[in-house]
Amino acid sequence: MTRGPGAGPGEEAEAIDPDVDLHVPVQRAETEGAHKWPVLAAISVGGALGATGRYGASLLWPTPGGAFPWAVFWVNVVGCGLIGVLMVLVSEGGRSAPPLLRPFLGVGVLGGFTTFSTYALDFSDLLEREEAGTALAYAGGTVVAALGAVWLTASAARAALKRAAAR
Amino acid sequence: MNWLLVILGGAVGAPLRYLTDRAVQARHDSVFPWGTFVVNAAGSLVLGAVAGASVSSHTYALLGTGLCGALTTYSTFSYETLRLAERGWPFLAVANVAASLLVGLGSVFLGLELARALTA
Numbered sequence: 001m002t003r004g005p006g007a008g009p010g011e012e013a014e015a016i017d018p019d020v021d022l023h024v025p026v027q028r029a030e031t032e033g034a035h036k037w038p039v040l041a042a043i044s045v046g047g048a049l050g051a052t053g054r055y056g057a058s059l060l061w062p063t064p065g066g067a068f069p070w071a072v073f074w075v076n077v078v079g080c081g082l083i084g085v086l087m088v089l090v091s092e093g094g095r096s097a098p099p100l101l102r103p104f105l106g107v108g109v110l111g112g113f114t115t116f117s118t119y120a121l122d123f124s125d126l127l128e129r130e131e132a133g134t135a136l137a138y139a140g141g142t143v144v145a146a147l148g149a150v151w152l153t154a155s156a157a158r159a160a161l162k163r164a165a166a167r
Numbered sequence: 168m169n170w171l172l173v174i175l176g177g178a179v180g181a182p183l184r185y186l187t188d189r190a191v192q193a194r195h196d197s198v199f200p201w202g203t204f205v206v207n208a209a210g211s212l213v214l215g216a217v218a219g220a221s222v223s224s225h226t227y228a229l230l231g232t233g234l235c236g237a238l239t240t241y242s243t244f245s246y247e248t249l250r251l252a253e254r255g256w257p258f259l260a261v262a263n264v265a266a267s268l269l270v271g272l273g274s275v276f277l278g279l280e281l282a283r284a285l286t287a
Contacts, residue, residue: 016250017200019185019243022192031189040182047181047237048174055173055232076241083242084249103185106242112181116207116239116267117214118232120275124215139272142241143264150245 018087019107026096030103042100046108050079053113066129069122072115073142079114080146084153086110088161169228176233180210184238199259200247203240204267210239211271215278220286239271 015021022028030039054075061071086106090097119142126135187209188202195201214235217227244267251260 014250014254016198016247016254017188017192017203017243018246019188019203019240020192022189023198040185043182043185044178048178051173051177051180051233051237052170054236055170055228058232079242080245083246087246107185108181110242111184111240112177112237114241114243115236116241116244116271117210117235117275118239119241120211120271121214121218123272124275124279139268143268146241146245147248147264150242150249154246154249 015087015091018083018091018102019111024091026099030099038100039103042104043108043111046104047112048108050109050112050114053109054115063122066126066131066134068134068138069119072118072122073138073145076114076119076142077145077149079110081149081153083110084150085157088154088157092158093161169224172225172229173233173236176229176231176235177237178233180234180237183234184210184240198251198254198256200243200251200263203243203247204263204270207239207244207267208270208274210235212274212278214239215275215280216282217278219279219282 013021013023013025015024015027020027020030030036054072057071057075063069063071083106086102089095090102090106119139123135123139126132126138184206187206191202191205214231217231217235222230244263248260248263251257251263
């Protein structure tokens with residue numbers, strides 16, 4: 001398989017994986033020595049907040065058995081939209097941010113808020129209830145909406161930064 | 168009570184994702200996001216098992232909603248897929264979506280069936 005994203009000449013190594021990408025030297029060094037404790041603590045606090053937000057959403061908009069799981073659908077789509085903006089601001093184009101910002105907001109809050117496992121379980125639950133149409137609409141709809149959201153917000157954030165720089 | 172258990176599970180799940188992702192990447196020099204793929208598959212397997220074992224609502228809040236919920240992620244999966252496509256690896260982007268869906272959904276089924284067989 002192809003090596004490293006730190007590809008072309010004059011191109012900085014940029015993260016593919018927003019949680020952590022070992023091709024990016026600063027992120028590789030993140031867990032060296034005593035650095036790792038504040039990083040892990042920021043991720044942990046963020047993860048607790050994100051998971052709590054998701055749990056709250058599921059209590060506010062409970063899904064009756066066999067119905068389309070709207071709460072988890074929107075949690076995932078909103079989380080994907082937010083990470084598009086966050087990563088453009090903190091990591092793309094050689095921009096740098098306070099060192100704990102990506103661990104706290106990206107890995108912790110947004111990673112803990114969004115979920116793949118609940119998505120997979122809800123899909124299998126719909127199938128077991130013989131709601132195959134809803135199951136497929138949920139599985140496919142989440143992928144399309146989540147990828148659409150991250151593409152839209154990342155593009156908008158890049159365009160906004162470009163306009164601001166040209167001014 | 169369930170709120171506290173979700174907080175505790177989330178506080179463990181998110182750093183566990185980060186550390187697992189690092190450990191997987193350290194063993195594989197590849198642009199394909201194997202680390203995220205592994206945590207999403209593993210978290211789906213465990214959540215399937217937790218759901219299949221018909222645990223109490225407290226245990227589900229801690230291990231299911233908190234731990235597995237925060238261990239797995241959709242935001243990371245979506246951004247890395249976008250980056251793969253934009254940086255010139257559209258095939259890997261499509262492969263990431265297809266493999267994550269197939270393996271993630273398959274893992275949840277496997278976890279459910281294993282737990283049901285063991286607790287029956």
